[in-house]
Amino acid sequence: MDPHSPLENQLSLDETARAELLAALNELLEAERAGARVAMETGREIHSQELAALVADIHKDEVHWCGMLMRTIKSLGATPSSATGAFHGKAMAIPDVEDRLKFLNRGQAWVVRKLEALIPRLDVPQARADLEAMLQAHRQNIERVESRFSEGGTPEPGGAVGEPQPTEPSALIEYILQRFHEVHRQQLPELIELATKVESVHADHPDVPRGLAVLLQQMHSELLDHMAKEEGVLFPMLARGGNSFVTHPICVMMSEHEEHARRLTQLMALTRQATPPAGACTTWVRLCTATKTFSEDLQKHIQLENTVLFPQFDSSLARQG
Incomplete structure (x- = not known):
């Protein structure tokens, strides 16, 4: 199998299965876009540097996975959805920041379940690796938020914040x-x-x-x-x-x-x-x-x-x- 050939030529899918896969990828994209907006908007309300760094990391991750999902959908010869999931409106209707972050964590857990169901359906190494990396990142972010709200727990430092931009x-x-x-x-x-x-x-x-x-x-x-x-x-x-x-x-x-x-x-x-x-x-x-x-x-x-x-x-x- 040529790793550089279009993804649509590497997948052994009938049209129904392909449509279902695209629907699942677009659903994830809309959810990630909603999560990114929630993290971005919530970050503006946070004064604690530690918590702000955590939310900034989540926002950066959500944006990254949006980009990955868009590329994967395009590789299938389809157009990525431009919609934002309804999760954004539901989350931003929660006035308390901590309660909103807990709700955001439940949204991350929903993504984990969707990925766990979707990954076994892919037989393309690169696409599978991308989604597995996305799955692992969401699990880690869930643990970090849970740690933040557990008794005596504190989030990990936001090491990705301030990362230098590349020039290559x-x-x-x-x-x-x-x-x-x-x-x-x-x-x-x-x-x-x-x-x-x-x-x-x-x-x-x-x-x-x-x-x-x-x-x-x-x-x-x-x-x-x-x-x-x-x-x-x-x-x-x-x-x-x-x-x-x-x-x-x-x-x-x-x-x-x-x-x-x-x-x-x-x-x-x-x-x-x-x-x-x-x-x-x-x-x-x-x-x-x-x-x-x-x-x-x-x-x-x-x-x-x-x-x-x-x-x-x-x-x-x-x-x-």
């Missing part, structure tokens, strides 16, 4: 996909939801950011299109070492980066530099906090591609730097 192209691309692409896919739906609520509830407030939800929807659409181009065209070219035709798609991506930067300027102006008015409700404060985080992340994302990744394949950019 293939590793850097993987980092960008996990740290920025999947995170943006979580951030913008949340921002749109928060903006819609604020604009509706505070329609008569003089400082309400009118038109913010529409702007965010435009940014969401543009960024999804941009990331799809990178994931489907440019990044695979760069991961293979680039070629003489790579300059044009890099220029297109950098031009779109400039448009994203202009949108960010609009976003920050509309939200008064992501600053809530005096006496703002919790939702408005969350909106501003999430807006600031998204803006900072997108700027870092753009800078990393423009100044670290792309110059390795376009000498004119290296000279400009």
Whole structure:
């Protein structure tokens, strides 16, 4: 069996079994996306450095496994789901952070059960290894959270926090996909939801950011299109070492980066530099906090591609730097 052949050609599945497998993988993807959002949003409410490190590790893991599941689904010749599981809404409805983390742990246990049922159905070494690694990571995270809430127990230090970013192209691309692409896919739906609520509830407030939800929807659409181009065209070219035709798609991506930067300027102006008015409700404060985080992340994302990744394949950019 050729380990480099498409996954769909390595699986001995009839169409019914293949459809069931894809449904299971997409269900896991939606659940992981929901878990990542819960961890990201809950982390903002935590003041303990120890607990914040634990939740940051969980968020990083969830984002990583989202990326892995998306790649596996694409290898089967299918399109990954873009939905977020209902678990997110149920978890965020729990006001107490510790109770929410316990609920998150139950969600991790659900993923473990799903993986234990799914893995025996795979006869492809790479896919099986990826899902087994995901299973082991979830078991470890469950133990860490349980330890945190057991009598006298403390979580392990979050060793992955602050991990240096790579510079080698293939590793850097993987980092960008996990740290920025999947995170943006979580951030913008949340921002749109928060903006819609604020604009509706505070329609008569003089400082309400009118038109913010529409702007965010435009940014969401543009960024999804941009990331799809990178994931489907440019990044695979760069991961293979680039070629003489790579300059044009890099220029297109950098031009779109400039448009994203202009949108960010609009976003920050509309939200008064992501600053809530005096006496703002919790939702408005969350909106501003999430807006600031998204803006900072997108700027870092753009800078990393423009100044670290792309110059390795376009000498004119290296000279400009």
